[in-house]
Amino acid sequence: MYQILKDLRDIFLPPTCPVCGGELPEGASTVCNICRMNAPLTYYWTQVDNPVVRKFWGLIPIINASAFLFFVHGNGYRQMIHDFKYHGNWQPAFEMGQWYGAEMARGGLYSDIDIVIPVPLHIRKRLSRGYNQSEYIASGISDSLGIRIDTAAVYRRRHNPSQALKSHRDRWTNVQDIFAIRHSERLRGKHILLVDDVLTTGATITSCAETILKVVPDARISIAVLAVSRHNLETA
Ligand SMILES: [Zn+2]
Numbered sequence: 001m002y003q004i005l006k007d008l009r010d011i012f013l014p015p016t017c018p019v020c021g022g023e024l025p026e027g028a029s030t031v032c033n034i035c036r037m038n039a040p041l042t043y044y045w046t047q048v049d050n051p052v053v054r055k056f057w058g059l060i061p062i063i064n065a066s067a068f069l070f071f072v073h074g075n076g077y078r079q080m081i082h083d084f085k086y087h088g089n090w091q092p093a094f095e096m097g098q099w100y101g102a103e104m105a106r107g108g109l110y111s112d113i114d115i116v117i118p119v120p121l122h123i124r125k126r127l128s129r130g131y132n133q134s135e136y137i138a139s140g141i142s143d144s145l146g147i148r149i150d151t152a153a154v155y156r157r158r159h160n161p162s163q164a165l166k167s168h169r170d171r172w173t174n175v176q177d178i179f180a181i182r183h184s185e186r187l188r189g190k191h192i193l194l195v196d197d198v199l200t201t202g203a204t205i206t207s208c209a210e211t212i213l214k215v216v217p218d219a220r221i222s223i224a225v226l227a228v229s230r231h232n233l234e235t236a
Contacts, residue, residue, distance in 0.1 A: 018083070018092040019076035030095040039077065040070040042228070045100075046107040051233040052223070055202050060209045062221050063191065064109050067199055067228035068100040081197060081227050084133040093133050093197075096226060097140020104224070105145055113222065114190040116142040116149045119208050120179070122159040137226050138195035147193075153183040154212060171203045178204075179211040187216040199225040200232050 015024045017032035024032055031039075044050040044066035053065045071078050080096075083089040104110040118138035126132050135151055142149035157180040166174055181187070192212065196205050209221045 017076075018080045018089065021076070030092060031099075035076065036099075040072050040075060041103075042067050042070055045104050045109060045224070048109065052199065052225070052228060055199070055233065056206065056223070059202070059206050060213065060221070062209065062223055065223035066104075067225045068096070068103070069227045071198070071227045071229035077227070084136075084197060085129075088130070090131050090133050090136050093136035093226075094140040094143075097137040097142075097195075098144045099140070100137070100224065100226065101141035101144025104141070110145065110193065110222065110224075112191055113145060113147050113193045115153075115187070116145070116147055116193045116195060117154055118149070118151060119194060119196040119205055120151070120154055120156045122156040122178075124159050134195055134197050137197060141193070141195060141224060150183075150186060153181060153186045154208065155180055155182055168201060171201050175203050175207040177207070177211070179208045181211065181215040184215050187212060187219050189218050190216075191220045191222065193222050193224055196223075196225045197227070199228040 014026075015029055016022060017024055017035055019031050019035040022032055022034075042050070042052075044052050045064075045068070047066075048064065050066060052067050053062070056062050056065055069077055071081075080089070080092055084093045116138050118132060118134040120126075121129070121132045138149050138151075156178055158178040160174050160178050194205055194209060199205070205223060205225070209223070212219055212221060
């Protein structure tokens with residue numbers, strides 16, 4: 001029922017910018033030009049050494065790591081990314097991924113990536129949500145970089161409780177050994193770009209990278225997340 005109402009609304013109302021809610025010019029389907037210009041971009045994808053890379057120091061060997069946007073309190077981008085996950089509004093996720101991918105291509109640091117892999121959700125969660133928002137971000141990145149996406153090689157074998165309400169220490173134990181590899185031959189010798197929506201402690205993405213490197217020691221890993229809050233970069 002909700003979907004029908006939503007479709008009807010889309011027919012009668014012009015599309016709006018997912019960040020500011022402003023009306024979009026005809027034919028446009030994504031973030032408006034003003035919001036693009038005012039986006040709180042990190043530019044970390046142009047820097048070999050940056051606070052996101054440092055977040056993984058001593059945890060896992062990575063080649064490059066970056067976030068696209070800062071999570072800024074009260075900023076429309078924050079709400080948009082929240083809506084990817086909790087309100088079924090995944091559509092802008094693909095286009096945000098395309099934008100990020102285009103910037104990465106221009107920056108040059110991510111030019112030798114072989115495969116883009118979104119951090120997987122457990123099948124149960126994926127079915128109840130109907131999609132994995134990180135998959136849309138990863139498809140957008142893959143589209144702009146012209147590099148294939150693989151959503152089957154890595155999977156989440158354990159359904160772990162939500163990280164949101166966990167203490168810092170619990171978040172790390174909560175994600176241990178939750179991932180597994182299904183097609184290790186596809187990852188051998190490859191430079192993998194692991195993609196997630198939001199970086200908080202880094203525990204989930206670290207666990208995913210660890211599993212890949214354990215099974216495929218000659219793989220190399222880079223990381224791309226759509227958003228990070230400055231607070232999460234200041235705390236270990
Ligand atoms: Zn806007």
